[in-house]
Amino acid sequence: MEDLQKLRTEVTNAFKLSGFTIRKEASTFVAERISSLSTQERQKTIDKLIVHLLHQCLSQPVLEKEHVEIAYKECSTLGLEDAETVFNVIDAFSIPKLCYDIERKKFTKDVSICNNLFPDAKWKAQFLIDRYMIIWQRTVRNKLFTQDVLPSVDDDKRFQLRKIEVLLSSSSRIDEVIVLGLLTQLTEGKFYLEDPTGSVILDMSETRYHSGLFTECGFVLAEGYYDDKTLHVMGLVLPPSETRVTSLPYFGSLNTFGGKSKSLLKNSLSLLKIEKDNQDGIIIFLSDVWLDNLKVLDKLKILLSGYNEFPPIAIIVMGEFLSCPYGSEHSNQLKTALTNFGELVHPFSNLRASCKFIFVPGRGDPATANILPRPPIPNSITKEIRDKLGDSVIFTTNPCRIQYCTQELVLIRQDLVTKICRNSIHFPEKGDIPDHLTKTLLSQCTLSPLSLGVQPVYWKHSEALSLYPMPDLIVVADHFQPYTRSYQDCKVVNPGSFPRTEFSFKVYVPASRTVEDSQIPNDDI
Structure with a gap:
C-alpha cells in the first residue's frame, strides 16, 4: 500500500511538471498499471502518456480518469486499433468544429452537439469570424509577417499586419498599410474591408490585382495607405496558403478530418x-x-x-x-x-x-x-x-x-x-x-x-x-x-x-x- 502511495505521488509530480493537474483516481489508475514495471520502464510509460496527452489539445489542463484511460489504451495498443479504419465515408454533418485558442496558439475541438440547421442569428457572423481566425493565425506566422524572423532576413522583406481598429483610431495618414479582412459591400456599389474590430471603406481606383479570384465575402490582404477615413488600395492579394506539414503542429494528434477515431489517422504507421x-x-x-x-x-x-x-x-x-x-x-x-x-x-x-x-x-x-x-x-x-x-x-x-x-x-x-x-x-x-x-x-x-x-x-x-x-x-x-x-x-x-x-x-x-x-x-x- 505504501509503495502504491509513493508511486502515485511520483506520477502526480511528473504530470505537474508538464503543466497538468491529475485527479486522484487518474493517478491511482496510472500507478496500478506501472507498479509491476522496472524503474526505467515506468518513466518511459509516464513520458509516453504525457506526450500523448499534450498532443490532444485538451481544453483544460485537469486530467480526469477517462482521459488517462484512453491515453493509456492508445499508447499500449499494437497493430491496427479499433478506431483505425482503412476506408471511411464521413458525411458533412459529422465534421468536427475546431476553434483557435489565441493564448495557447493551438486548436481545440468544440464538443457541443448541434443538430439545428437554423440556429440563432449570431451564428451568421460567427462562422465568418471563425474563418477569419483560421486565416489570420495562418497569415501572422507566415515568413513575410512573423516578428521573430532570423537576423539573416532583411527588414524590408517583413511586413506588419494591422487590424482595422488601428486605422479607425488614427486621424492622420498612415503609409504602407497591410490589412487582412473580408471584402464586402455594406452599401450598394461601395466596397468595404471588414474584420472583427471594424470596417473601412475602400478606394480601389488604382488597385493592382495579384493572381487568384477575388469575390465578395472572400478574405483578402489589402495593401496601400490610409487617409481621410478611406483605405486606398494599391494592391490586392489572397492570403498566403499553408502546407499541411506546417499546419499540423498547431493541431497535435487531434482528429481534424472527422470519423470515429479520436486521434489523426494520418500518423498511423499500420x-x-x-x-x-x-x-x-x-x-x-x-x-x-x-x-x-x-x-x-x-x-x-x-x-x-x-x-x-x-x-x-x-x-x-x-x-x-x-x-x-x-x-x-x-x-x-x-x-x-x-x-x-x-x-x-x-x-x-x-x-x-x-x-x-x-x-x-x-x-x-x-x-x-x-x-x-x-x-x-x-x-x-x-x-x-x-x-x-x-x-x-x-x-x-x-x-x-x-x-x-x-x-x-x-x-x-x-x-x-x-x-x-x-x-x-x-x-x-x-x-x-x-x-x-x-x-x-x-x-x-x-x-x-x-x-x-x-x-x-x-x-x-x-x-x-x-x-x-x-x-x-x-x-x-x-x-x-x-x-x-x-x-x-x-x-x-x-x-x-x-x-x-x-x-x-x-x-x-x-x-x-x-x-x-x-x-x-x-x-x-
Missing part, C-alpha cells in the same frame, strides 16, 4: 503500410452520371465489366443523376433509375464484394433546398438499390469526406468555376482558370468563398466546407472542362461531366498519389 502495399488500388470519380440515359448506362456497363476482374477501392458517382427535371415525377424517376443501376451492378460479383459505390448528390437531385451542405438522397428513394447491393452502396452528403488509410479526400459536386468567375470583382488577365481557382480555394480555406446570397450555407455546419488543414485531394465536380492541378502538396481535380466529355473520368492512385485521365472508348460506327 494504415500507411496497408496504403503502400496496395499498389494497384484505385478510386474512380465520375460526375453528371445520368442514370436515365441509355447511352450513359451502356458506357457504365463497359466500365463495370472492365474493372470487375480487378475491383477498385471505390467508384464515386456524383450527380445530377437525371438528365433533365421531371417535375412532380422527379423522385419516382430517380428511384427507378437507381434501381436499374443496381440491377446493372448486381451481376458483377467481384465489384459487389470488394468495391464501394458512393453517391454524392448534385443541385438538381431531391429533396432539399440549394443550401450547403446538402443531405444525402432520402432513404425512401434509395431503398431498392440498397436492398440489391447491400453495404457496397453508400449515399452521402454534398460535400463529403473520404478517409482512405492515411489519406484525406474532400469531395463536392458544385459548379464552382461558373459561380466564382461570375461573382469575381476582377477577372484575371493572364493564367488559366483552374490555376486561379485552386489558389483561391486553398487560400480561403473553404469550398465556398462566396456571399450567402450567391451560395447559402448552414451557418453552424460551415466546417463541412473547410479546407484547413489541407487535405491530400480535393475533387470539385464541375461542368467546366476536366483538369488536375497540384498546389503545395494538395491535388485539386475536376473529373468533368461524364456524358459531355465523351465519357471521360478521373482515376486516383493513392499509393503513388497520382491522378490519371481515363475515358471509355466510343464504339459508335
Whole structure:
C-alpha cells in the first residue's frame, strides 16, 4: 500500500511538471498499471502518456480518469486499433468544429452537439469570424509577417499586419498599410474591408490585382495607405496558403478530418503500410452520371465489366443523376433509375464484394433546398438499390469526406468555376482558370468563398466546407472542362461531366498519389 502511495505521488509530480493537474483516481489508475514495471520502464510509460496527452489539445489542463484511460489504451495498443479504419465515408454533418485558442496558439475541438440547421442569428457572423481566425493565425506566422524572423532576413522583406481598429483610431495618414479582412459591400456599389474590430471603406481606383479570384465575402490582404477615413488600395492579394506539414503542429494528434477515431489517422504507421502495399488500388470519380440515359448506362456497363476482374477501392458517382427535371415525377424517376443501376451492378460479383459505390448528390437531385451542405438522397428513394447491393452502396452528403488509410479526400459536386468567375470583382488577365481557382480555394480555406446570397450555407455546419488543414485531394465536380492541378502538396481535380466529355473520368492512385485521365472508348460506327 505504501509503495502504491509513493508511486502515485511520483506520477502526480511528473504530470505537474508538464503543466497538468491529475485527479486522484487518474493517478491511482496510472500507478496500478506501472507498479509491476522496472524503474526505467515506468518513466518511459509516464513520458509516453504525457506526450500523448499534450498532443490532444485538451481544453483544460485537469486530467480526469477517462482521459488517462484512453491515453493509456492508445499508447499500449499494437497493430491496427479499433478506431483505425482503412476506408471511411464521413458525411458533412459529422465534421468536427475546431476553434483557435489565441493564448495557447493551438486548436481545440468544440464538443457541443448541434443538430439545428437554423440556429440563432449570431451564428451568421460567427462562422465568418471563425474563418477569419483560421486565416489570420495562418497569415501572422507566415515568413513575410512573423516578428521573430532570423537576423539573416532583411527588414524590408517583413511586413506588419494591422487590424482595422488601428486605422479607425488614427486621424492622420498612415503609409504602407497591410490589412487582412473580408471584402464586402455594406452599401450598394461601395466596397468595404471588414474584420472583427471594424470596417473601412475602400478606394480601389488604382488597385493592382495579384493572381487568384477575388469575390465578395472572400478574405483578402489589402495593401496601400490610409487617409481621410478611406483605405486606398494599391494592391490586392489572397492570403498566403499553408502546407499541411506546417499546419499540423498547431493541431497535435487531434482528429481534424472527422470519423470515429479520436486521434489523426494520418500518423498511423499500420494504415500507411496497408496504403503502400496496395499498389494497384484505385478510386474512380465520375460526375453528371445520368442514370436515365441509355447511352450513359451502356458506357457504365463497359466500365463495370472492365474493372470487375480487378475491383477498385471505390467508384464515386456524383450527380445530377437525371438528365433533365421531371417535375412532380422527379423522385419516382430517380428511384427507378437507381434501381436499374443496381440491377446493372448486381451481376458483377467481384465489384459487389470488394468495391464501394458512393453517391454524392448534385443541385438538381431531391429533396432539399440549394443550401450547403446538402443531405444525402432520402432513404425512401434509395431503398431498392440498397436492398440489391447491400453495404457496397453508400449515399452521402454534398460535400463529403473520404478517409482512405492515411489519406484525406474532400469531395463536392458544385459548379464552382461558373459561380466564382461570375461573382469575381476582377477577372484575371493572364493564367488559366483552374490555376486561379485552386489558389483561391486553398487560400480561403473553404469550398465556398462566396456571399450567402450567391451560395447559402448552414451557418453552424460551415466546417463541412473547410479546407484547413489541407487535405491530400480535393475533387470539385464541375461542368467546366476536366483538369488536375497540384498546389503545395494538395491535388485539386475536376473529373468533368461524364456524358459531355465523351465519357471521360478521373482515376486516383493513392499509393503513388497520382491522378490519371481515363475515358471509355466510343464504339459508335
